[in-house]
Amino acid sequence: SISHTWQxxxxxxARTGTxxxxxxxxxxxxxxxxxxxxxxxGQPREIAHFSRDASRRVRFDKSGLGAYRTPRLPAxxxxxxxxxxxxxxxxxxxxxxxxxVAALSHxxxxxxxxxxxxxRNNLNKIFGTVYNRKDDWEVGVERCADGTVxxxxxxxxxxxxxxxxxxxxxxxMSYWGYKFEQLSTLDGGEDGxxxxxxxxxxxxxxxxxxxxxxxKLFMAAEIDCAATxxxxxxAAGYVELKTSKRHASPRxxxxxxxxxxxxxxxxxxxxxVPTVLVGFxxxxxxxxxxxxxxxxxxxxxxxxxxxxxxWEPAACINxxxxxxxxxxxxxxxxxxxxxxxxxxxxxxxxxxxxQRDGGGGGGGGGGG
Numbered sequence: 001s002i003s004h005t006w007q008x009x010x011x012x013x014a015r016t017g018t019x020x021x022x023x024x025x026x027x028x029x030x031x032x033x034x035x036x037x038x039x040x041x042g043q044p045r046e047i048a049h050f051s052r053d054a055s056r057r058v059r060f061d062k063s064g065l066g067a068y069r070t071p072r073l074p075a076x077x078x079x080x081x082x083x084x085x086x087x088x089x090x091x092x093x094x095x096x097x098x099x100x101v102a103a104l105s106h107x108x109x110x111x112x113x114x115x116x117x118x119x120r121n122n123l124n125k126i127f128g129t130v131y132n133r134k135d136d137w138e139v140g141v142e143r144c145a146d147g148t149v150x151x152x153x154x155x156x157x158x159x160x161x162x163x164x165x166x167x168x169x170x171x172x173m174s175y176w177g178y179k180f181e182q183l184s185t186l187d188g189g190e191d192g193x194x195x196x197x198x199x200x201x202x203x204x205x206x207x208x209x210x211x212x213x214x215x216k217l218f219m220a221a222e223i224d225c226a227a228t229x230x231x232x233x234x235a236a237g238y239v240e241l242k243t244s245k246r247h248a249s250p251r252x253x254x255x256x257x258x259x260x261x262x263x264x265x266x267x268x269x270x271x272x273v274p275t276v277l278v279g280f281x282x283x284x285x286x287x288x289x290x291x292x293x294x295x296x297x298x299x300x301x302x303x304x305x306x307x308x309x310x311w312e313p314a315a316c317i318n319x320x321x322x323x324x325x326x327x328x329x330x331x332x333x334x335x336x337x338x339x340x341x342x343x344x345x346x347x348x349x350x351x352x353x354x355q356r357d358g359g360g361g362g363g364g365g366g367g368g
Contacts, residue, residue: 019341019354023330025323026350030130033315033322041317042211044272047218049206050103054199056088058099060106064204066185068227068239068277075183075279075287077176077243083197084175095119095153100220103207111148111218114209115328118151120221124267125344127320131262131311134346141340141353143331154341176285180243184277185225206238208272212321215328221271234275234292240268243287246280257302258310261293266316268295323351 051064089095097119101111111117125137137159140152155163166174178198186195207220229236244260247253264276274295279287293301302310327342330353339356 018357020357021352022334022337022340022355023326023353024348024350025326025353027129027133030312030315033130033318034312036314036318038314039318039321040211040213042209042216044208044210044219044270046206046272047109047209048100048103048107049204050099050106051205052099052201052203054085054202056201058102060103062204064202065223066181066204066225068184068225068234069186070290071180071183071279071287073288073290075180077179077183077279077281077285077287078172080179080195080198081172081175084178085197085199085201087200095121097150097152097220100205100207100218103205103220104218109218111144112146114148114216114218116149116151116215116217116324118217118219119153120219120267120270121153122151123217123219123270123320124263126323127270127316128263128266129323129344129351130315130319133349136346137344139342141327141331141342143338143340149328149331172285176243176281177241180279180287181224181241184241184279206271210270210272212317212324215321215324217324219270221267221273223271223273227275234277237275238271238273240264240273240276242276242278243281244278246282246288254304254310261298261302262311262316264293265295265298265313269313326351327353 049060049062049065051059051061053059053064097117100117100119104111122139125139129137135158136156138154138156140150140154142150142152144150175198178200182195182198204223205220206223207218210217210219223238224241225239227234227236227239242260242264244256245252247256264278268274268276276293276295276298278291278293280289280291281287299309299311299313304310331340334355337355341354343352343354344350345352
């Protein structure tokens, strides 16, 4: 077996320690997952929600959910960067599950009604691997005494190093996304009056129940805003807001379809969000064009010159289904241990399940 040592705190898992490989799942060619057809998929249904205010206090209501309004164009996203309040969180536990468990409890939902409890971030990583095989990732895995499996958000050392190297330009580009959300939900008045500083701590989180074949999940996802429909606005329901660079060449268009639309589709499909609204910006961060994409038809747009699709929904969902089933079976085969790390190793083209040496113990899980 292979030994890995994490010299940092880890998302409610052990504080330090050695992890030994207990299982490995090799990746197969993408066509393998396409050929299986689309698996049985239970549509996401919201079962709980919560909001966070600027101080990250939690309320079990929809106060943090903004209503969509069409932003005035051109929309300068760089305005207000100097007063921007970035999201504050513990780097060792970027997305603790405690608030999710509390929101479920508030609605009378038991975590034991699902096999897996997770944030969408983890499923984006796992399900997207079939079309993104170059980047490693890690997910903390905790099995509770009641049998529920918690997936904890983790960053790899590569990701942490990238974050530490971010220059001001990259920080501004991150801000532009938050500013676009603000301009798409708050009205500055007819005279374009001043808006409050952007505070990334304010958010609304939807918790949905979904199933893939026999695996039942409770998944929490941050939602950008909601639309009421009509008047040229997006269809009624939750809306994902995105910004993307304007296309200057066919190559830009291909990259957008191959990479960005795939990410947009995956995260929206998993959360049951029907619409993605994209603001196309220039290099200075000014949005000049808005375009709406329907999640249900997005995959029909992504075809190259040979008319072969750049990505297939069935491949993505079949792959993710296989990983989750493998994970649950591997945990069942190791009943004594509570804490693991699931890691994708590009060099091995495999997903590894690493068990904390010594079995159980360690820090309590976020919300466990």
